[in-house]
Amino acid sequence: xKHLLPLFLLSFFFLSANSQNLVPNPSFExxxxxxxxxxxxxxxxxxxxxxxxxDYFNSCSTNSLNVPNASFGFQNAQSGSAFVGFIPYIKDDAxxxxxxxxxxxxxxxxxxxxxxxxxxxxxxxxxxxxxxxxIGVLFSTVAYTSTNSVPFQNHAHVFSSSVIADTLGxxxxxxxxxxxxxxxxxxxxxxxxxxHTDTLDLGxxxxxxxxxIDNLCVREIDxxxxxxxxxxxxxxxxxxxxxxxxxxxDIVNLQVDYDLIQEVxxxxxxxxxxxxxxxxxxxxxxxxxxxxxxxxxxxKIKTEQKQLTKILTKTN
Numbered sequence: 343x344k345h346l347l348p349l350f351l352l353s354f355f356f357l358s359a360n361s362q363n364l365v366p367n368p369s370f371e372x373x374x375x376x377x378x379x380x381x382x383x384x385x386x387x388x389x390x391x392x393x394x395x396x397d398y399f400n401s402c403s404t405n406s407l408n409v410p411n412a413s414f415g416f417q418n419a420q421s422g423s424a425f426v427g428f429i430p431y432i433k434d435d436a437x438x439x440x441x442x443x444x445x446x447x448x449x450x451x452x453x454x455x456x457x458x459x460x461x462x463x464x465x466x467x468x469x470x471x472x473x474x475x476x477i478g479v480l481f482s483t484v485a486y487t488s489t490n491s492v493p494f495q496n497h498a499h500v501f502s503s504s505v506i507a508d509t510l511g512x513x514x515x516x517x518x519x520x521x522x523x524x525x526x527x528x529x530x531x532x533x534x535x536x537x538h539t540d541t542l543d544l545g546x547x548x549x550x551x552x553x554x555i556d557n558l559c560v561r562e563i564d565x566x567x568x569x570x571x572x573x574x575x576x577x578x579x580x581x582x583x584x585x586x587x588x589x590x591x592d593i594v595n596l597q598v599d600y601d602l603i604q605e606v607x608x609x610x611x612x613x614x615x616x617x618x619x620x621x622x623x624x625x626x627x628x629x630x631x632x633x634x635x636x637x638x639x640x641x642k643i644k645t646e647q648k649q650l651t652k653i654l655t656k657t658n
Contacts (some may be wrong), residue, residue: 364446364560365528368426376402380413383426383442384418392486392529393441396428399554412554414465420512420556427465431474433549441492443485443529446560450481450521452598457513457560458500459516460530464509465552472551473507473542476534479558481525483609498533503543511588512556530555585641589655598625598645605644608654610637631656 372387374576379396389398400411401423409423419425428440431534450456478501486492500517532539541551584597596603602625608617616639617629631639636654643654 356419356496362447362561363540364448364450364562365558366444366447368559369419369557370398370400370426371422373402373424374399376400376404377407378405379407380391380586382407386424386426389426389442389444391441392443393439393492393531394429396440396442397425398424398426400424412465414552414554415509417463417465417554420463421462422556425463425536425554425556426530427552427554428531429491429550429552430477431536431541431551433472433536433541436536439492439494439531439533439632441486441529441531442555443482445485446525450523450525450647451562452521452524454562455518455520457516457518457543457559457561457563458496459514459557461510461514461556462502462506463554463556464507465554469548470550470552471544471548473505473544474532474551475502475540476529476532477502477506477553477555478533479560480533481521482527482529483525485527486529490528492531492533492536494533496534496538501533505540507542507544508554517581525545528558528560530558547591585643585652585654586650589657591657592630594629594631594641594654596627596629596643598643601625601641601645601647603627603645605642608644609640609642635644 356573367386367388370389374387375385375469377385377398377400380397383389383391383396383398385398399407399409410416410418414427426442428442430439432438458479460479462477478496478498487598487653499519502515506513554628588593588594596606603622606619606622606629606631607615609615636656636658639654639656641654643650
């Protein structure tokens, strides 16, 4: 007999499948050609450099653009075998930014609410001195070019208000917004000037920050686009949840802003319940996995405003 996924997982996958991602080639897997040098984002089918010289990394490359042996720090893709990278901040060049963008499959409808998510990883900090916040997504009614550059508006529709400094794992940035224009294009980058960008100085010689980006999703429904195994970071929208560290050896920290945790449940991957805390009514708590076997678990969190399902990994 074939094994069946637990009902709550099937329901979760069903909800995800019923919400189409409006971003084609969202994890940069489809290629026009394998990258052979920096500044080749157009090698990822449909994607363009919307400012300066962002980069494309793929496992098909035989040089420093290879995944996971990328030139700015070893990193596996969040999914698949490709990702992009850009400079969002230079201390001594306040006008410099790199942006990546493309046309979506549909124009956003004015007045409709959209969920946005993507994953970011801070590149090798032995090379790049700064980690920054404000990595985010801006929507536009026009395609930006080298002659029609992306403006610094100190605004993005979804962005990380926290500094992203994790060089090992992928950090999930997510949020939602209501479309106020008929947006057709999506852009990734830092749309804030240096004065409005927070930095973490890690003492290296380079005056720049560099980030890898993977798995961009835009869809007309609340909730995460995919199950993930990364830390969710603060975004501009309310009801933000942090789950860290993941993977973990023992303790997992849960923290939610502008909301209260009501119930926390943990299941093994066969659907067997392991932990259940009800009537929590607080905005932060810890779960101890120290006595559990190493492996993958499913965490369900219910707050006053939403429900969230995450994959947790227990390691030594």
